Amino acid sequence: MENMLGLLRLHVIRGVNLAIRDSKSSDPYVIVRMGQQKVRTRVVKKNLNPEWNEDLTLSISDPVLPIKIMVYDRDWFSRDDKMGDAFFHIDPFLEAIRIQNQFRGLPEGTVIMKIQASRQNCLSEESKIVWNKGKIVQNMFLKLQNVECGEVEIQLEWIDVSGLLSIKEDEDVAY
Secondary structure: OOOOOOEEEEEEEEEEOOOOOOOOOOEEEEEEOOOOOOOOOOOOOOOOOOOEEEEEEEEEEEOOEEEEEEEOOOOOOOOOOOEEEEEEOHHHHHHHHHHHHHHOOOOOOOEEEEEOOOOOOOOOOOOOEEEEEEEEEEEEEEEOOOOOOOOOOOOOEEEOOOOOOOOOOOOOOOO
8 A cells, every 4th residue: 555654453352232133142243444444353153242352454544534343243044233333533543653752761551642432432431542562552442323232342553564653753744
């Protein structure tokens, strides 16, 4: 990709209190979309609180595009059932990377930024962007929309392959 800023690793951790779509349970999996990119987790059979613990990677060239999370119930003889969706933007995450680059040598566990749950996002609680083990990570619980219940827990991690977000203090890089 010619204008790639870097890679975003999404660690899809788990689902919490997902909706029942089969007789007593569901067979959930997650699809993550950003623009034309689409990645997915494996199916966890008969579980309303699945633990995927899977890493999915998106290449980021247009950071303005939202990232959409969709949860489905796998059906073998009919169309898969929707179990809700959520979205988020990575603007705050990329801003935290720029902040960290200005203040090299942050102590382990430093909270770089906090994002409050609001009507403009799908966060179910405050999300913190933290300097952790030499990397910037963001943990978030996303409340699923268009469904009666359910949340998905994910963690974001940036993989800088272009050097564009590794800026010096006196540089002003627009993306």
